Amino acid sequence: MKSTFRLNLVLGLCLLIALFLAFNFTGLGGTVKNFFYVISSPLQEGFWKAGDVTSDFLAGVFQAKNLKKEVDELYLKSRSLIVKIAELKELETENQALREALDLGLEKEMKLSLSRIVSKDISGEVLLIDKGGKDGIEKDYPVITPQKLLLGRITEVYDNFSEVMLITNKDSSFDAKILDKDIYGVVKGKGDSDLYLDLVPKDKEVSAGDIIVTAALGADFPAGIIVGSIKEVKKSDIEPFQTAEMIPSFDLKVTDVVFVITEF
């Protein structure tokens, strides 16, 4: 009796494994996922917005004592930014005239597809967005925020949805350079919303606050998209290269929509 039960159990397990293997190898898993995403997306969007609002509110409550300091700092920053805006406005007029002359609009530089964030994976740094294969999305397409900050790239495409691997994901790495300096390196994800710049030659001068942008070296991303800024530089005598801790430029708490770059 007991041995029959065990045999049934083992058979059941084997059957289940075989079923999942079939799911994985025939791509049926993707179809099942897409079906559930389609029926759940209204609820998921509701939960995502509710979470966004609640976390903003709670952040305000818990960080009340820091807010005064932050307001003062931001006030000072805004003063200096007003000056910059004035300078930039002059440049903008000049730039517009040049663009018109050269016919170089951003939308001509790259084709974008607007998409909404539906959910975020709990096991890794992966987002689910509401555009998929039917909307012309393909694997490895870069994803940016409306502020033109790099978010990640498409790793999985379903009919109506796609998965975006964030640049902070442990499996993410790509070529980047420091803005206004001729210093190249590789940006690698660390997980937990962290990333770092690796393989920077030791003789190059890297300092905290430096802005990192994507490089034209790798074909993964279009060049010149802001990735983040340097937080702390780490040099070691035994290592051939220096590394630097980075702060990613995107903030998912203020990002509801993203752009998938379909052509660049």
Added chain:
Amino acid sequence: MLKKVILILFLLYILTLIQSSFLVHFTIFGIVPNLVLILVLLINLFTPLNDWFGVISALIGGFFLDVFSSASFGFFGFYTLIFLILSLFLNFILKKYVEVPFVKSPRS
């Protein structure tokens, strides 16, 4: 039994959605609480051992996590199998070695 299964199916579905769309905004040191795992463990610990309800809930919970998470190790079905093994293991331990006072034991 069927009523219980439908109820747990609905509950686990909602919990998975909350986990993947709501709770991701409230990470504790980068970790999102896994409500589905907690519920499945509680069901397995506190339901009678001989009615298979714990195993069924583990299968459902694992399946929903597989659907709403990116495939762990690139394998769809990872969570289902892990939850199933966990549930069977828990049932084995509880049956053999543990006597919970307010849970009906299969031996009694």
